[in-house]
Structure formats: C-alpha cells, structure tokens
Amino acid sequence: MKRILEVVLELGIPEEFFIPYGWYVGKVKWNYYKEIQNNPSGKLILVSAMNPTPYGEGKTTTTIGLGDAIRRLSYRSFVCIREPSMGPVFGIKGGAVGGGKAKVVPEDIINLHFTGDIHAVTSAHNLLSALIDNHIYHGNELSIDVRQIFWKRCLDMNDRQLRFIVSGLGGRANGIPREDGFDITAASEVMAIISLSRNISELKERLGNIVIGINKNGMPVLCKDIGAQGSMSVVLKDAISPNLVQTLEGTPAFVHGGPFANIAHGANSLIATEMALKLSDYVITEAGFGVDLGAEKFFNIKCRLGNIKPSAVVIVVSVRALKFHGGIKKDLEGENIEAIKKGLPNLLHHVDVIRDVFKLPVVVALNRFPKDSEREIEYVLSELRDRNIRVAISEVYEKGGLGGIQLAQEVIKAIEEDKNEFSYLYDLNESYKDKIDKICKRVYGAREVIFSESAKEDLKRIESWGFVNLPVCMAKTQYSLSDNPKLLGRPEDFVINVQGVKISGGAGFLVVYTGNIMTMPGLPKVPSAYNMDLDENGNIIGLL
Template sequence: MATDIEIARAAKMKPITEIGARLGIPDESLEPYGRFKAKIAMDWINQQADKEDGKLILVTAINPTPAGEGKTTTSVGLNDGLNRIGKNSIVCLREPSLGPCFGVKGGAAGGGYAQVVPMEDINLHFTGDFHAITSAHNLLSAMIDNHIYWGNALEIDTRRITWRRVLDMNDRALRQIVNSLGGVSNGYPRETGFDITVASEIMAILCLATSIEDLEESIGNIIIGYRRDKTAVRARDINAHGAMTVLLKSAIQPNLVQTLENNPAFIHGGPFANIAHGCNSVTATKTALKLADYVVTEAGFGADLGAEKFFDIKCRKADLKPSAAVIVATVRALKMNGGVAKADLGKEDVEAVKKGVVNLLRHIENVKQFGVPAVVAINNFITDTEAEVQAIKEAVAAVGSEAFVCTHWANGSAGTEELAKRVVEIAESGQSQFAPLYPSDMPLFEKINTIATRIYRADEAIADSSVRNQLHQWEKDGFGHLPICMAKTQYSFTTDPTKLGAPSHHTVPVREVRLAAGAGFIVAICGDIMTMPGLPKVPSAEHIRLENGQIEGLF
C-alpha cells in the first residue's frame, strides 16, 4: 500500500473556496493561504453567534504506546464517516508542532485514507500561527529584560521572573540557560530557560480566547514575575499586551482545510496535553458548532490527560456540552499494556489483550464520570485477529459500552460507517449529562487531589509545604476558582511512564505549581515531566529530506 505522504500527494483537493462555500462562508470572508488552505474572518464568525449549535463529539484514547493508537486518524475517519451517512460534520484538530515532527512522533495530520490535506503544509509552517505565538511570547521576554536594563522602574526582582522564552523545537540544551552575558551593554545576567512553544501560556490563551478583545485582556493578565515585596508584575504593566496582540491578529482566526474526501476541517492551535491543556481553539470549535450538525474534536494523548482537561478546562471556560465520546484503542497497544514487547506484537496473544484491556476500561469509567456516554473505536491493523478483537468487545460490553472495529486507515469513510451511525444515535438521544469533575470553588489542592484519586486512581496527591503554601497564597490573591492543568507523563496513570495497564494505590507527587493567570488555570507539574522535550537518539529529522523537490520522510 502507498505511504501516507504518497496518498496525500495523490489527493484530489478542491479549492478552499469550494470547501468554504459548502459551509456558507462567502469568498470575501476567507483569507486564502494558497489554493487549499485559508483563514476565516473574525467579523464573519461573529455574525454566526445566533445560530443553533450542533452536537459536539470528543475523540480521546487510551494511554499512548510505541505500538500506536491513531487518535487523529480516527477523528478524521469518523468525520468522513458522518459525512458519508449524510450528516453535515466538521472535524476540529490541533496544529502539529515542529518539535515532535522532527523528533520521534513524525507528522500529525492523520494517516492512510483518513488524513487532512495539504499534509506537508499542515505538518510544517502551515499558516504561520506557531511562529506568531513564538514571536509574541518572546517579544514579552525581550521587553522584560529591556525594562530592567533601562532602570527597572517597576522594581522587578530578577530572581523572581517567571516568564521564560519559547521555541517550537525539541532542544534540551535550552532548558536552563543564563542570559545577558557579555558585559554591561547586554543587560543583567540571570538564570532562565526555554519551553517548547506548545507549552507557552500564549498558546493556551490563544486557544481559550473568544475574541480579539478577550485575547488582549488575557495577555495583559499574564504574570511575568514578582517584586521584592512579592507583588505580581503583569504583561500590561510593561505595556506589552497591545503589541503582542498585533502579532496574533491573524493567528486567532481558525484555519480551514479539507480531508482526503473533501470534507471540511478546522485545524487551529496546538497546546500539548501532557504539559498544557491539549485542545484545539475554542474559536474553531465554537465556529464549527454554528456551521455543522456534528463537530468531531480531539483531545491530546490519553483520556486521563486530554479528555480530563477538555472537560475541566475547555468545556468549563467555553460553556461547551459534549454529546458523546469515542475512545480509540488498538489491539497492538492493549497487548503492549498486557506486557508484550513491541517486536512480538504481530503474534496473536488473546491473554495479553485481556490483561491489557484494563487500561481501556479505566478510561471508559473515567469519561463516564463526566456524564458523557462513551463508545470504543478499535483502530484496525492487519495483524489483528478475530479472537483478539472479540476479547476487547466482550470486556467493553461488560462495563456497559460498545466497541466498533474501524478500518478508516485502509478504507476511508467506509471503514467508520458503523461507528458514525452509533455516535449519531447516542448524540441525538440526549444521554449526555455533562458536568466537570470538580466545582470551581473547591480549594486548589483539593482539585489536584480529586484528579489524582478519581482519574489516576492514586491514594493521594502529595506536595511539599512550599507548594501548598503557594496554592494557599494564590487562593488569597483571588485565583482559587481556577481549574487545574496537570502536567504529567502521558504514558501511565501514574507519574512513572513504565507503569502500564491500570495501576492504582500509588501517589502523585506535585513538585511545582505555576500560575497561568492569563490563560486562567493553575499548572501542577508532577514527577519528571519536562516543558522542553529533547530529541531521541535517532530523531525523525535524520530521515527527512528533499528529493526532486518533494519532501521525503516526513511521515
């Protein structure tokens, strides 16, 4: 079979104006970036506010493994399947980050015959959103050091500057640095560091903003550090928020592209789910809900991270009410959870499936805690056997859910037709009784502990007195109502990435907390999670090249 990139190149794409016209978007409200991608004008989006919302479908997954799950592929496949059965559906995805694209993951635009296109553009610079976010973030960094250089009128304590710099690339050498070396003319040396752009608070703000005015206000609320008396200094105090918003004026507009089957797709924003909130933009999702009967959206990594943050942060802030959830799993990944080595995944092992399926069942239970009905999509591989698939179906049925074999990678929308029909039945039935996991007025550490015990099945979350005291101080400062964004390994319910399956009776150590006052959440950093990843021993970048003007090795 052809590779993903070969399939994408063979796609018969329609001009983006045709895709827009199908959604009722006039040409003058599209800002094309070439023939096959465009941004949607915010003034036209605002005119759709009185339209009735469609049904929101969340696609999430089991904990990721090297065996592969295919959450984005399934999101695209389900969207195509819904359109195939006569429903008007839009898929809303995040933009891929260059860091993992050139690191270990490769591209993130779906796969096989369930892709969004133009694939190379989407995986590389796309419409420049990430560059704009990086520039806005680093403009603030530059203005902080410039303010200090020219006399520090705000009396910022250089030991308590919390705003770092960002880069959309995995580069461990930049995690901790000393800046302003080289003499008096370069400023005051201080220790700082870089995060990856997808971990930037600007990324989170952009993805949670509802308008350009909301974006500017939220940017102004960013706390960049503290004075010696420990009072906060915000971005607006150094007059950075206006210029930062200017850099983001186009980035806030949703990006319109298409699937291989010429169905509309919004790809906008890209916060990681292990170190940020892991959902595409509120603007894209809410716009899609005004234009379609069904909106399929994806949350990053497993349901313990992506889905929890989708429900507790994005849905809470944007007043979204999902109608159904689809949890993606593969036979291969469940066998790996059952103890099978990657090299042996092609051999039938029903017992390993039965042992590893506990990971899937835990995620089903967790999604149902939010009042959202969930079904399972078994992303099919050719090595799957009937007995292994049956073991999953039986285990899922025993907890009151259903599992559907999906062959969208090989067959496109024809491979998700059965799943699409069931999702429509659930969404139209009104079964969903969505509610966040915890109330906004719960104390901050109790929120952390609630996530740890109810989602991760830990006995408790633990933290030093310095962490608890910081949370208490933020409550006194008026931030106690904010939701929690857990920064934790994506590979396990614990903070140990090697503990697969469904471990319980563990502890969740919170080593640091960060206030994202602009984005409006508290980040709890657990275990050894890094906000600037490193490249693997053999990064994907070693195999990406140009041949006769064509990109090879990207995916």
C-alpha cells in the first residue's frame, strides 16, 4: 500500500482539507467540494446486478476491479463504495471490501471500526432516543403518544434479542415503561441522512425533519421539535466527510456511507460521488442488490438529488446465478446449459429495464468462477451477443485490474458509442400511488399493485401531514422481481402487495413496504465471529 498522503498528493488535495487516520486511511473534508465544484465532471459508471442469490455474484469485487482496469488504460479512475457494517462481518456475509485481487485496503480496518462513522451514526441516533424519553419523563410538553413512537434505538451488531424490548422498567426514577426495540445502525435514518447530505446546513435540516412519532392529536412530532438536531450534528461533524483509501493496485477509493438497500437507497454517500467526479475521468460505484432495488433507487433518489447523469450501467452476472434462477438450488458447479437457459430471462429483464426504462448504455459483466465450464461461458456470451447486448468476461478476482481490461474497454465503448437519454421513471409531482405503480409495473414487471387498507391509511395520513412530492423508496425482497423471495427467474402475471407506508422525513423519501423487511438481523447458528481471533503478535486472523 502507498501511504495515504501519497494518494492525496496524486489527487492534488491540499493538506488543509485532509484528516489522516493513520498511515493508510484518511478523510477528505466535506467543504473541499466547494474548492473543486467548477472542475469538469468525469463519467459515472454504476455497477448493478441481476437478482442476487445467497452465494453472491461479486458486485463489489467487480466495481473495484473495473476501477483498477480503467486506471490500467491510463485514465484517472475513482472507486466509490459503501462502508461495511460490523453486524454482517461477524455474522454470515463477511466484510464488504471486494475479494481476491480486487479489494480496497487496509481491509481489516475498513471492515471493523474504520474511521468511526458508524459509531458516530449509532451515537447520534441513540442521542435522539435518549432525548425523546427524557422529554417524556420531564412532563411530555409535546404530548407525544408513547404508544406511537417510531424512533427505535440502534446498534451496529446482529442481535435478534433486541428487536422488540420493553424499556423504562424499575420504577418512576428509571423512566416511563414502554415498548421499544433496536435496528442495526445501517438501517437508521441517520445513516441515510449522512449519505445524502453534502454540507452541515443540509445535515442539520435533514436531521431536524426526522419524524420521531405522533402526538395525542395525531400529528407528527419532528426531531427539531425535540431540539436534538444541533447536538446530533456535533456528533456527526466528522462522519459527513468522505473516507479515502485505495485499492490493492493503488486506485483511489472513497468508502463512505452505508444505508440499507431495502428500507433506504443503498448507495455510498452523495458527497463522495460528487467529489470523485470532480477528481477523475471515470467514477465506478455500486448500488445495493439488483437493478430492481438498487439501480432504481440510485437513479430516482440519489441521481435526482445530486442532479447526476450516469454514463453507463454494468450488470454483474454469474453462471451459477443463472442456474439458481433456472431452478437449480444444489450442484451449481455441475455443467447445466438447460438451467442457464431457464434463468436467462431474469438477466434479460434487468438489461431491458436499464435500456428501455432508464435509457442508459448497459454492459453485462460475466463474472467467471473456476468451476464454470467453457460451454456454459460460451452459451451465455452467444445468447447475449445475439440480442445485441454488450458483454465481457470479468476475471478481476483472480487477476485484478488485468482481468477487467476487456470489461473496461467494453464499458468505455458503450459510453462513447451508445445512446444515452437518461430519464427518471416518474416526476416528483405525480401521486404516490402512480409512482409506486410505475416502479412495480415497469421495473419489476408486475401485473397489478394491491394496497392494503392500512397502507391506504398510511398514505392518506402522510399526505395530510404535508409530506408530498417526495421520491419513493421500495422495501422489497432482493431475491425476486416480485415480493415473494421464492419466485425466482422472470415471474409473470404476479401482484405486488403494498402492506404499509412510512415516512423518512429527514432522508426525504417515502418507504413502501411490500413484505416483512428485517431491520435487525440475527446471527446464524455458526457465525463468522467463531472463526476470528488475534495471533500472539496482535494480527487479526479469520476475518473474511
């Protein structure tokens, strides 16, 4: 690894705008963007995927490897990804720094405490929780209905025991007894706010607009009614600044922000992306899960807010993912052309959404695994090329940037040669039902959208509170285009069931629930934590 100050020097960032966190990690101050806002902007490449499988398709690895490959072609490239949450690190998913020879480093620091951003989000979130209960204890001047407090507590750890709790027990001196619970920090609205705020003023305004609950008259109570936004912003003063690291090949990388891809927009911070665009020729970033969840929100929420026009989209696919969507759950390593054929419509649907709905150039990255047969690889390549779909093999896990040269060349050709008429799916002044209908029918391919009575009441109440003309953030399973995780492939004639709607007033979007979305994960029977340890020299072992 290069010393981080060397990376800063190569980028031309003045030292007064940089905060070092040791030899290999640092932060670029949020207000540096003012200094470079008139620089020409680079090209933004979004890496997405088909509907993911439990085995992982290598989206983050592809994102990092593509950044290295473009840099090998003598362009200035920049990688922008989300910060890992410690919950999944100690659970089953592991870290989120890429894999093989396509990683951001130092991986142990990034995967664990990093620069303390997630701790800061946890503390700011729980500060608001404490101030709410303190307000109630000291007379409840705002007449908050203790049965309708939306704001839970949070923790950056998988702990199912904390999903539903009763707090304030032990007598009057210990608070007012009420039902409560914990979310994982990545699911906190504060995390979404950090990822969408570009300066301190925006940060405080968004924090102030968090809806913490309802008063006894049925009206919303906001964070600014409690008076918490100022102290919360103090806790978050450094967390708003992007974290700068590097890839194994020395490509600069911002690893900043980590909102959930289900109940939030699932992308790295807006300020990091905007800053990177002013410092490079090509910025490679990713959005959570597949096109249906990640890319749709990236376009309609993040790009809209930042007035960003993407230049191309890469859809990551693997042979084993195609087999899985073709109905094969076991023996994914055995050659099976028929299963690939059955699973291909899932990929083709995602390609069509990017090309026909959002009108962007698209390239399929076929992430090659060691057990893939030549016949399987050639079948996928020929099927896509016969449909005039750009495709390239990616071998960045095994070969680093060198294994992504073909993909990088294809992506640059798509940007230079293919039509780009990027447009949002809906206008903000459309009704919420129309926005939801467009997402479900045009992006997911649903036949119909059915709203439960409680969802209709939620919408009516939120609009009566004055929350109108906001983008929509769909909370749906990532494993299927439908709201049923068992409907794999390209389901047809299905219905999306909207079960509830909530307002994220600070983040600035409506969250629409189509199923039971877990905001506090649990640990598996044998969590990854059991495999981790320190050796006698203090080195971490077993961290994936």
